[in-house]
Amino acid sequence: MHLACVVGTRPEAIKLFPVIQAARAAGHRCDILSTGQHREMLDQALEGFALRATLDLGLMRPGQGLSALAAGVMAGLDPWLVAERPDWLLVQGDTTSAMAGALAGFHARIPVAHVEGGLRSHDLDAPFPEEANRAVIGRLARLHLAPTETARQNLLREGVPGGAIRVTGNTGVDALLAVASEAPDPPVTLDPARRLVLVTAHRRESQAAGLQRLARAMARLASRPDVQMVVPLHRNPLAAKPLAEALADCRSVTLLPPQNYRAFVALLCRAALVITDSGGVQEEAATLGVPVLVAREETDRPEAMDAGTTLLVGTGEAGLLAAAHRVLDAPPKPPRPSLAFGDGRDAPRILAALESARPVEARLPAMAVRP
Known part of the structure; x- marks a missing residue:
């Protein structure tokens, strides 16, 4: 064939x-x-x-x-x-x-x-x-x-x-589990006293106003003393610029260029919270049992929400921030991996x-x- x-x-x-x-x-x-x-x-x-x-x-x-x-x-x-x-x-x-x-x-x-x-x-x-x-x-x-x-x-x-x-x-689950099993090293040094918040954003419909709201919310969230935030920026400057400008002076934030897949999986495996507008990241985080806030108005992955680890929060600054605080303020729980996607x-x-x-x-x- x-x-x-x-x-x-x-x-x-x-x-x-x-x-x-x-x-x-x-x-x-x-x-x-x-x-x-x-x-x-x-x-x-x-x-x-x-x-x-x-x-x-x-x-x-x-x-x-x-x-x-x-x-x-x-x-x-x-x-x-x-x-x-x-x-x-x-x-x-x-x-x-x-x-x-x-x-x-x-x-x-x-x-x-x-x-x-x-x-x-x-x-x-x-x-x-x-x-x-x-x-x-x-x-x-x-x-x-x-x-x-x-x-x-x-x-x-x-x-x-x-x-x-x-x-x-x-098949993304096949790739994810294969790479995660190798236990790759993260691309940055992680502070064991802080909780890792991993942020990705790039959607066309969120560019401009939506990403600016997200960026402002992340700058406020990064002020928490228990948070270490890592933000791999997208290569599209329209997606990267709002986050780069809002977070550049935040001491607890690490801005990274786009990461290779193994480096990204290493961060995902160690995250306490993921904030994203990516469909694929929703699947990957749900598979690993990592809590996810989806910065979109609609999701095409309802199975992730059914798995209990994912919440659709939109792109409003107040809603994003409140939801993130609720997750981080809750008592830590062991991961709840899901087989919803494979x-x-x-x-x-x-x-x-x-x-x-x-x-x-x-x-x-x-x-x-x-x-």
Whole structure:
């Protein structure tokens, strides 16, 4: 079986790594098609897992818009897909590169498998543009690899045939548990007398006013004498600037550049509280049983809240601060790890689904859809 994986961001590389590893171990050909749009972070992730891209589109452009990126992904992937004709084109999650990759596969008549399919917030503006991206992929995919039963139900309500859906768990859990078991060292010295608060923020819909409110709340929270705050900043300056400006003079705050995955997992394993607007971090923290405050107005991971470790608090300064104080003032409890998103054996289930569900479209010539 010949697989091809579209990878545009670091989270995509991390979550597809277990599938790539399982496929290659089983003797299948598995190509990595890199968009190259987040050059440093993506290369960092691929190198961390000893992976090399088969195709690199080199689409990194300063200030590049979403439409230009999507056009570049489709134009760049098309010749390779037409020439190589893999049995499956795998896209992961909800990025613009995943959506454009799925559309390129559809045009080339290559069956698309959607890893982490079925997540929905039911609000096209939150998260933006991710909610629209994954809805589009949901119409194009031939096989939907849903991480949870909730995701499966979302797809069924949208009319996806039940036979095209497999509940496999989330491969991000495979990667997380593998790295956490290595007990990596944190990238900063941690004070054992203080509680680690780990903060990440980058969502487009939160940029400007939302991130400024979050930054002000974190500056106030950092004044607690029992808190040590670590903030890995995003490479997007629109996301990084509000936090960097508000927290630069806080003595208990360490601002870091984007961290490699092992360093981030080391921090996550030691955190007393995580404050984030990231969907992936919600999954990872819930898996480890670390309390999470979600700085968003909507979440597409309700399973994290059902696990009892996650609270949706919005982007209001007062609400964020009050919720953080409640968690930190409560008596410490042992972690409550959750299997809501997977058990660490999700990649083999995905590989089995791909092996057993080869749609007839895989055998159709590309000429069938070309003028």
